[in-house]
Amino acid sequence: MQYPETEAVASRFEAIDESASTNAALRVLSSDTEAWPHLSVLLTDNQTAGRGRLDRSWVSPAGSALAISVLLRELPSSPEAMGWIPLIAGVAMAQAVSAQLPGHDVGVKWPNDVLVDGRKISGILAESTGGAVVVGAGVNTAMTEKQLPVPTATSFAVLGESADADLLVAAYVGRLGDLVASLVTWGDAVRSGVHAAVSARCASLGREVDVSLPDGTVLHGTALRLESDGRLCVRSDGIEHLIAAGDVVHARLK
Template identity: 40%
Template sequence: MWQVRRVEETGSTNVDVAELARSGAAEGTAVVAGYQRTGRGRLDRTWEAPPGSSLAVSFLLRPRDVPVERWPWLPLLVGVAAVDAVVGLTGVGAKLKWPNDVLVDERKLAGILVERVDTPQGAAAVAGIGLNVTQRRDQLPPTATSLFLEGAAGIQPAEMLEALGDRLAERYAEWHDHRGDPAAGIAPAYRQRCATLGRQVRVEFPGSDAAEGVAADIDDTGRLVLQTGTERRVIGAGDIVHLRPV
């Protein structure tokens, strides 16, 4: 389903695809960059990798037949597709930290940013993924890892792109066919791949606020349900720190 545009270098593939979306690009348009200068993650964090060492790609989605209240599942869906692509292609045991960081043994392998874009043809979504492929230890922070470091030394970004595109197309088609109903497939798939559920966690909010509790569940809109003593708190956004299993 993807029409891939390849560029050697860009500021942000998400920005590029958003501009294409506003210009009328069709669903399935994708931009992949050999080097991304100012990649962005959740909470406006920047992301950068040495040229040619990672997969930096953004996909344009136009889920017109899905009620807008179900669109918050898209970031989780992309996370599931990324985990399935990594496991299927490399055998590396990737999992998700809510909402969609891809981890291997608590080190970050990939980050995902899904953004809504208003266009003359209606609202669209841009799904961006930055996945570490060939970086060595000295090219990454201590909290990150790459496929190379996890034993998949022969994998290149182009192979990872093909696997990711296939898995994302499958998950998106299923979700779209069920008009975004999470119970029809994506919610159970996400719960199976989420390393956060069942953990004692700390949720750090913008500013200095934080909350601790057990990550008990994912609700019908993809939000994290935090059990804090006798109360349940629904978390829509925040940084998750895994503390220990319960």
């Protein structure tokens, strides 16, 4: 398949037949700073050993999903602003998916799973490499109901739609680049508009959630808001808890 729209947005674009992990491959390639500049993209529809958050494996039948990795070199200087990168990617993917699924409810389950009508269609993993960040995203495109990894997942095919992969990736990369650029320019999520953009797409806010904590306990409460650094504020038994990205296994919508 050709990707002319994506090639017009990305600084460099490579589609490969197969990859164990596009994130791992792009991390290696990123050592060549001239050949792989900011907003370079590596893509495959046959990823054989992908990883999700918390080292979960992510494997799908060949041709059933896209694995997209984007290299970010132009990054905000503050650690607080850097924490928004995964959330920005979730919003960018949600907007790209929504453009091809009119009439469906598309949102982001904090911090960065993209849901369609409450079921996961995409997951994102951001990884630092040297002075850069590689943002990996998996999108279920042609996956059938039987091929879905869990009952709470979905795909374009299950929804009765055929994804335009080129337009999907181009929209995602373009929006990701724009949001990162705004964050770099303004230096913080509020002034850049990133906080508002992520909050507007966050399907967790205002809902009852279960948050699995590192000590094995589960916090049940209501997701109230996003803090200035992207942490999720959850009120449980009258107490507000601030949940950092590294502490959350999942936030299950009720």
